[in-house]
Amino acid sequence: MLMNPVNAAVAPRGRTILLSSVSSDSHTWNLVFLQLLLEETGHRVINLGACVADELLVQECSAIRPDLVVISTVNGHGQVDGLRLIRKLRSEPRTRDTPVVIGGKLGITGGAEADDRARRLVSAGFSAVFQDDAEPTEIGRFLASLDHPAPRHPVATS
Template sequence: MKPAEWAARHRSGPLDVVVTGLPSDAHTWNLIYIQLLLEDLGHTVVNLGSCVPEDEIVESCCKFQPDLLVVSSVNGHGFNDARPLIGALRSRWELAGLPAVIGGKLGVSGGRQDEADELMRAGFDAVFQDGADITAFESYVGSLPREVER
């Protein structure tokens, strides 16, 4: 897409959200739960599913132009898989400002704050550790602007 096509994009109303698992995570129940939660909040969701390759996530975000990317992990490898993904997203000019969050079981040693901090430094806008109250995620989503301009 040309930059002028992106600049002309205006939206008012519900958010368009892409929900995805990571390449090494075959779990789906978490993705369905997040999809249903977001839809209950009035948003439109594209669920890419589980075991999604990094390049497919990036290209899907370019294609769908979401207002938010939600990455979920259950298997404990989220921390390792997420760092290259966020790097790939942030390297694309058209995705540089895309709000991206990750949540779930991000490491096999439990929810370590240093891992969450590193993911934030790498480019995620929010990290929701396993066991976090779902209202924190709902509050984050609710804080995003309904009018998006890129």
Template sequence: MNHAEGLEVSADGLSVVLTSVSSDSHTWNLVVLQLVLEELGHQVHNLGACVPDELMISECLRLRPDLIVVSSVNGHGFHDGLRLIRQVRSRAELAGTPMVIGGKLGIAGPGCDRSRAQLTAAGYGAVFEDGTGLTAFQSYVGRLAIGQAS
């Protein structure tokens, strides 16, 4: 079953957990994404930078968000993101929760279709690479909020 199909959006929008990967100490990207999501009418639980995988998973189990957003700036998003999504998807309670990743996912720069395909195959609903702007992300979140995103 597509989790988004059964999603009931409250009057306050989606409940979103926003996090970085465990190796990423950057915070400006998280602040920007939090503001974007809040401007779209969603409730954001920003876990901050350098979030250990276990903490992110425990917070998602506690909060049961409608969406998990992972942002990376340090270039290790691909490897850390793969490890993280596998752990999230191994939890039955979170297996259907929409999860996206974006930012600087590798040190080679944007445009690696193979990396994007691997992240999607592992369970991310969408991959937003550095330099592509926020329009696609905002569109995805909007579709999710009305139950049309996968």
């Protein structure tokens, strides 16, 4: 595990984070980047990799009981795949209350449509949505907010 002592010293506490892509997304560098970022801030990351079937993610989430699930996507199918996935996670008793965030390229258009997509994903059950232009520090702020839970984390926009 890569550890930046400065960042580790300010991490509120190490969490177990389950990291994955949506089922249709075969990209891996985004997952590697996120894993390193999260590990450097003191968290334990279980990276399921790319193209993870919804059922497998639900099964692993039920077994591991992570503090947070991070879904990353860069192929533009994040909204469609994310909506299907979050409905499955929220329908299972063991994953119903697990914080789940999604980020990356959630669709193929931007502007107001991107904000609408983000609102739909939060309404469906995601704890937060990070648009593809979000700064890496936004996930850190979200993690810090888990120490002081609010009913819903607002949609992250830049």
